[in-house]
Amino acid sequence: MSVAAEAGRVRRRRDFLEERRFLAPVLIGPAIIFITALVGGPLLLAVYLSLTDATAGSLTGEWVGVSNYVDAWDSPIFRRALRNTLIFTAISQVVVLVSAGLLAHALIRKFRGKWIFRFLILLPWATPIALGTIGFLWIFDSLFGVFNWILVHDVLPGGQAFYPYKAVNWLLARPALPGWLEIAPIDPFNPPQWLGQPTLAMAAIIAVHSWRIIPFATVIFLAGLSSIPAEVEDAAKVDGATGLRKFWYVTLPLQLPIATVALLFGIVFTATDMTVVFILTHGGPFNSTHMLTTWAFDTGITSSALGQGAAISLYLLPVLALVAILMLRFARRTEVS
Amino acid sequence: MLAKLREQGPAYLVVGPFAIVLAFPFYWMLMTALKTEGDLYNPANVPFKWNQDSPTFDNVEFLFRETEYLQWLENTAIVGALVVAITLALSLPAGYALARLSGSWGQSVGVAIFLTYLVPPTLLFLPMSRVITELGLQDRLASLVLVYPSFTVPFSTWLLMGFFKTIPAELEDAALVDGASRLRALASVVFPISLPGILTVVIFTFSLVVNEFVYAITFISSSTERTVSAGVPTELIRGDVFYWGPLMAATLIPAIPLALLYNVFLDRFIAGFTGGAFR
Incomplete structure (x- = not known):
């Protein structure tokens, strides 16, 4: 019992x-x-x-209200960092989306040796980014780097005539170029410091970051492409849609959701990235390439102004909140459908 | 033959140039890593190939003999293993419950957890650095072990939720009918089938750890406690002195195995990553 x-x-x-x-x-x-x-x-x-004047070494400080935010906003370096972050995010996202879209469309096809291409394209994503960026430090080296070697060396063997920097200088001399580019002609005896000139350094940062994000965006695109049922393509074919029409009315709308996901991820990973800038230029030359993240690091950790640094990094919060809201909306829509 | 070319040609035209641009840095690193100093710093040499006395393993030897590189690899492996263990312990049950047990609000909680993955280290490193100091963990690997799961757990929970959704519920139901408890069904039916998915999570969690840079340079400043991502840029680059050969070797050594693993597990990663969202 x-x-x-x-x-x-x-x-x-x-x-x-x-x-x-x-x-x-x-x-x-x-x-x-x-x-x-x-x-x-x-x-x-x-x-x-x-909201406090806390410094490194203490977890609390005097309450100072929003003055950290105001002070940050009043600093020219902060303004420049904010502008850089916007430019960095916008341009690299355009580059990444176009590249990843093209790549995914090609990679979804069957062709010989596909695995080796896929392997090569995925390499940048698999590499720890801090280490990959060091590779680029060496590529951009002004004495022995790839670009300067190509530009100021006569690339035709025995030619003694064709120096590629001459072509670049010819292009740079066009009056149509906008003034803000601020790129001086190349002096072969004093070749460009790729990371030592603001415009070139920003371009380098954007290039390296795009290089790293493209494989990831391609993977997301591939996932989206392979989730489009084959029947849709067949139906479009039966209806006589071909080429550009098919792309515009069938393929593109179907890819909009996946492009949105790739874009939202890209925005977050780019606007909040610190590693590439930190290693490539550390905000230099003369604080001209700081992003919000590196400026927050320099203020909060290097200069020990914890409260100030926190305020600077929190300027990123609205961007993140916006992305989060869009993601939620997106998730709800896919749930309904 | 011609038809085949017309069909495959465009793919090569796109993929070829991209593959060259994206992979070129690795070619450049490999060339540099195996060059002698004399070869590397002679402006008369064509830098895209090996010249006098190259290739050589001197740089790799220097890296392992004269620097703390091996120690950093070891540190990274230790932190990685511990973080993977913590991550699995937290996200395996959560991912399963979100996929199976909790119905409609499961999706919302899943998305909410995933959104926290988007809160970046660059927003949290300042307050975290204070907390770590208060806990007395600065300069210790334990600080990284504690903090890294804050981004690996959301990420892994999302992936695992995706994987578990692809496993038919009938399988466990059969085990339940046979009298097994749910936890038992989980251990003996569900986890074995999802082993490839779990392995994918292990790989990608580990690679997140290897990648992490912001926390690693903020919390740790003594050279023997560095992870590889923080150690190479801070300790091997001192002022204007660059040891390019060893630096490139240091870059390639972790990259190659990770790239191979990524390739093997990519399809599963895609399945899990999108499994939560597009199903």
Whole structure:
């Protein structure tokens, strides 16, 4: 009798453990608690710190209201960093989306040796970005780097005549070039410092970052392309849609969702990236290539102005909030369909 | 033959140039890594090929003998292994529950968890650095082990949720009918089938750890406690002195195995990453 009761109690306890209402929170709970503590906590702390004059070495400071935000805004370096972040994000996203779209369309086809191309294209994504950027430091080297070697060396063997820098200088001498480019003609005896001139350095940063994001965006595009059912293509073919018409009315609209996802990720990964700029130029020359992230690092860690630094990095929050809202909206729409 | 060319040609025209541009830096690194100093710094040499006395493994030897590179690799491996363990312990149950047990609000919680993945280290490193100091963890690998799961857990939970959704629920139901408890069904039916998916999560979590730079340079300043991503740019580059040969070797050594793994697991990564969103 008591044995049966015991068994029943064990059974009931097990049933309780099996209860969905109980089991789901138990399984999800630890992850949520952990994430809240390690993401939500610091985020709130960042907001708090940005409203104080805290410095490294103390977790609290005098309450100073929004003056950190005002001070940051009044600094010319901050303005420049904000502008750089916008330019950096916008241009690299255009480059990345166009490249990834083209690449994914090509890679979804069947062709010989596809795996080796895929391997080569994925390489930048698989490389730790801090290390990949060091490779580019060497590529942009002004004495032994790739670009300057090509530009000021006679590339035709025995030719003694064709120096590629001459063609570049001819182009640079066109009066149609906008003045803000600020690129001087190339002096073969003093070749360009790729990372030592503001416009060139920004271009280098954008190039390196695009190089790193293109494979990832391509992968997302590939996933989206392969989720378009073949029947749609067939139906378009039956209806006589070909070439550009098919691309405009069938392929492009179907890809809009996946392009949106790739873009939203790209914006977040680009606007909040610090590694490429940090290693390539560290904001130089003369603080002309700082992004919000590197400027926050220099202010908050290097200069120990914790509150100031937190305020600078929190200027990124509106961008992130916007992306989050768009993502949520997007997720809800796919759920409905 | 001609028809085949017409069909395949355009693909090559796009993929070829991109592959060359994207992979060129690796060619350049490989050339540099195996060059002798004399070859490297002679402006008369064509830099795209090996000239006098190259190739050589001197740079690799220098890297392992004269620098703390091996120690950094070791540190990275330790942090990676611990972070992967913590990540799996938290995200395996969460991913499964979100895919199976919790119905309609599961999707919302899933998306919410994923969104936290988008909160970047560059927003959190300043307050985190204070917290780490308060805890007395600065300059210790433990600080990274504690903080890295803040981005690996959301990422992995999302991937795992995608994988578990692809496994038919009937399989576990069969086990449940046979009298197994749900946790038992989970351990003996679901996890074994999703092993490839779990392995994918392990690989990508590990690579997130190897990649991380912001926390690694903020929390840790002693050279023996560096991870590879932070150690190479800070310790091997001192002022204006660049050891380009060893630097390029240091860059390639972690990149190659990671690239091979990425290729093997890419299709599964795509399935899991989009599984949560496009199903």
